[in-house]
Amino acid sequence: MSRTVLKTSFVELSGRERAHSILDTHSYKELLGPQDNMESPHLEPQGIVPQSDDGVIVAKGTINEHPAVVISIEGNFQGGGIGEVSGAKIAGTLELALKECESGIKTIPVLVFDTGGVRLQEANYGVLSIAEIGAAIVALRRHVPVIAVIPGKIGTFGGMSITAGLCSKIIMTRGARLGLNGPEVIEQEAGIREFDSKDKQLIWGTIGGEQRTVTGFADVLIADDADAIKEEIFSMMTDDAVYSSRTLQGDRYDALLNLVEPEERLSADEVRLLWAQSENAAIEEKTTSLNRDNSAGRGQTWFDLLRGEFLEIGDIPSVRVADGMIGEKKVRFIAVVPDNQNRFPRARKGEVGLLEAWSIAKHVREAIKADQNSEKRAIVAIVDVPSQAYGYHEELLGIHQACAAAVDAYASARLEGHPVISFIPGNAISGAFLSHGMQANRLIALRDEGVNVHVMSKQSAARITQRTMEELEIAAKKVPAMAYDVESFEKLGALFSLVDGVEANSPEKKDRNIIYKEIDRAIDDVLTDHTRDLSSRLNSAYAKSGGRAASILVREKLKEQWN
Amino acid sequence: MENFTFTFPATNQINRFAHVGVVGSGDLEVLIEPSSELQTEVIIRTGIIGFGATWESLIQRFFAQHDIAAKVKINDFGATPGVVKLRLEQALEVAADE
Numbered sequence: 001m002s003r004t005v006l007k008t009s010f011v012e013l014s015g016r017e018r019a020h021s022i023l024d025t026h027s028y029k030e031l032l033g034p035q036d037n038m039e040s041p042h043l044e045p046q047g048i049v050p051q052s053d054d055g056v057i058v059a060k061g062t063i064n065e066h067p068a069v070v071i072s073i074e075g076n077f078q079g080g081g082i083g084e085v086s087g088a089k090i091a092g093t094l095e096l097a098l099k100e101c102e103s104g105i106k107t108i109p110v111l112v113f114d115t116g117g118v119r120l121q122e123a124n125y126g127v128l129s130i131a132e133i134g135a136a137i138v139a140l141r142r143h144v145p146v147i148a149v150i151p152g153k154i155g156t157f158g159g160m161s162i163t164a165g166l167c168s169k170i171i172m173t174r175g176a177r178l179g180l181n182g183p184e185v186i187e188q189e190a191g192i193r194e195f196d197s198k199d200k201q202l203i204w205g206t207i208g209g210e211q212r213t214v215t216g217f218a219d220v221l222i223a224d225d226a227d228a229i230k231e232e233i234f235s236m237m238t239d240d241a242v243y244s245s246r247t248l249q250g251d252r253y254d255a256l257l258n259l260v261e262p263e264e265r266l267s268a269d270e271v272r273l274l275w276a277q278s279e280n281a282a283i284e285e286k287t288t289s290l291n292r293d294n295s296a297g298r299g300q301t302w303f304d305l306l307r308g309e310f311l312e313i314g315d316i317p318s319v320r321v322a323d324g325m326i327g328e329k330k331v332r333f334i335a336v337v338p339d340n341q342n343r344f345p346r347a348r349k350g351e352v353g354l355l356e357a358w359s360i361a362k363h364v365r366e367a368i369k370a371d372q373n374s375e376k377r378a379i380v381a382i383v384d385v386p387s388q389a390y391g392y393h394e395e396l397l398g399i400h401q402a403c404a405a406a407v408d409a410y411a412s413a414r415l416e417g418h419p420v421i422s423f424i425p426g427n428a429i430s431g432a433f434l435s436h437g438m439q440a441n442r443l444i445a446l447r448d449e450g451v452n453v454h455v456m457s458k459q460s461a462a463r464i465t466q467r468t469m470e471e472l473e474i475a476a477k478k479v480p481a482m483a484y485d486v487e488s489f490e491k492l493g494a495l496f497s498l499v500d501g502v503e504a505n506s507p508e509k510k511d512r513n514i515i516y517k518e519i520d521r522a523i524d525d526v527l528t529d530h531t532r533d534l535s536s537r538l539n540s541a542y543a544k545s546g547g548r549a550a551s552i553l554v555r556e557k558l559k560e561q562w563n
Numbered sequence: 564m565e566n567f568t569f570t571f572p573a574t575n576q577i578n579r580f581a582h583v584g585v586v587g588s589g590d591l592e593v594l595i596e597p598s599s600e601l602q603t604e605v606i607i608r609t610g611i612i613g614f615g616a617t618w619e620s621l622i623q624r625f626f627a628q629h630d631i632a633a634k635v636k637i638n639d640f641g642a643t644p645g646v647v648k649l650r651l652e653q654a655l656e657v658a659a660d661e
Contacts (some may be wrong), residue, residue: 033582035582037594044564049608051585052592110604
């Protein structure tokens with residue numbers, strides 16, 4: 001007689017139970033658990049009840065006797081949003097795992113995602129953390145596979161979908177979702193015709209586990225069974241096959257995008273067919289109009305000013321690239337600019353869209369390859385980006401993966417020893433900033449009203465957090481990370497310099513010279529520094545004097561408890 | 564958000580730290596820590612305003628039935644009294660575990 005063995009649902013487990021179910025029972029050791037009471041310092045002042053572990057469970061142990069560390073996000077607390085403490089727990093753990101890998105112990109990180117992305121109540125802390133998480137994953141992947149599990153119920157969104165896109169392998173259930181912009185945000189930003197956030201079939205057809213697995217954005221579609229998930233993780237940990245990270249497969253994704261005609265609304269099934277076709281499709285260059293969009297913006301203006309007489313080498317109008325010189329130093333400038341003829345209508349105003357993010361990745365990789373055996377040129381990202389592109393096609397065709405490719409390229413350039421500098425004369429916003437700018441060794445911004453750093457438009461942030469715009473304004477006064485102006489951002493300590501006395505809108509030669517000098521100074525600073533990570537952001541005077549107090553404390557405590 | 568603190572005399576020691584629940588919709592988090600003082604201290608933070616009297620009677624009744632010397636922290640996200648009682652019982656069970 002056969003007996004039916006009951007399966008344990010993984011989806012229904014809490015974040016902590018999920019970590020328990022992955023690690024070998026007696027090996028489980030939680031770091032910064034509830035007893036340590038490391039809660040977010042930013043929630044109570046806003047009238048929100050905090051949680052003792054800030055919604056992230058970190059547990060060290062073994063998986064079938066292999067050393068591993070599981071980072072599991074509790075989706076029921078604040079939608080799994082990444083704040084300063086929860087973000088630092090993830091980043092700090094990955095940084096420690098990296099150190100361990102460098103010392104020869106192959107501790108394999110497993111991330112269990114259940115998150116809406118940045119916790120809007122802590123806004124820029126979330127963005128800074130996600131940049132640090134991404135930086136650590138790119139570095140870790142050189143030693144071990146980094147495994148992502150997306151079980152649902154929430155799935156993974158926002159900056160954390162980019163994080164998932166950086167992982168070596170992704171396991172999803174049918175109920176899970178993986179996308180950059182959540183349905184409500186697309187509806188808010190682009191209208192209900194673009195995306196109806198009430199239409200569940202549409203949502204899962206676009207970003208659900210099955211669709212993602214069939215169209216090349218996830219590796220394994222798995223049943224909701226805790227044992228099966230553990231076995232799948234284990235087989236990925238021990239798989240010796242050499243594989244190429246998604247972020248390095250720009251050609252394949254380029255081929256996919258080339259097969260698409262964005263004027264017509266693509267169905268989920270059509271994308272499945274196109275993805276299959278893209279494997280053998282030769283890339284025929286789409287004829288892109290060479291008429292430059294004349295709606296100048298600060299990105300255009302500064303790109304032209306900084307590159308001077310040097311030739312442009314970009315291959316799409318919205319991503320301008322040139323190899324120039326600052327003094328004796330070779331510099332590649334990259335700017336994302338508006339293109340009113342863009343094939344993807346949602347990316348016509350200077351947003352970072354599918355084509356833009358893949359193109360950034362390509363041009364950064366090109367520089368890495370070309371300089372393999374010679375002087376590593378500096379890479380300067382000129383940042384004036386209103387947002388990532390919000391749209392149905394963007395999600396369907398994996399804008400999170402495109403952004404991950406850009407993040408990976410910049411981070412890899414930094415790890416290879418290229419000084420990567422961001423110069424911010426305009427807006428630096430959310431996913432766009434994460435993809436284009438946030439992986440730089442040093443950030444330089446102009447002190448100007450037109451320079452804004454934030455996570456989401458006020459309208460969308462109000463909708464998602466169910467607060468009024470007035471309530472948001474009041475909260476922003478208490479938590480500088482929620483404010484939009486660059487002077488508040490400066491207090492978080494991530495800026496190398498905030499430059500005064502420069503004409504931001506119509507700069508002249510003297511303004512150019514000031515910025516050349518700043519970039520030159522930043523490059524020298526990178527070259528004399530021996531670290532290639534983002535640690536300078538936590539070592540700055542602002543960060544130490546309180547701007548990143550919790551981020552620093554969490555890392556210290558994790559280190560104490562690691563062994 | 565509202566905060567309440569209650570203290571009661573107590574005598575029985577508990578074995579260990581306990582943690583249950585999540586600060587998620589309709590749920591709460593309970594942390595119980597052994598205390599060497601002869602009292603129970605209950606610190607409550609709740610996102611739902613205006614239920615002070617309900618909390619007081621619930622907590623009083625519960626710790627009248629369960630004499631434990633402990634520090635109890637409750638982080639509440641709109642749990643009903645029934646859920647609060649269940650979570651407290653669950654936490655006591657864990658704390659009594661050898």
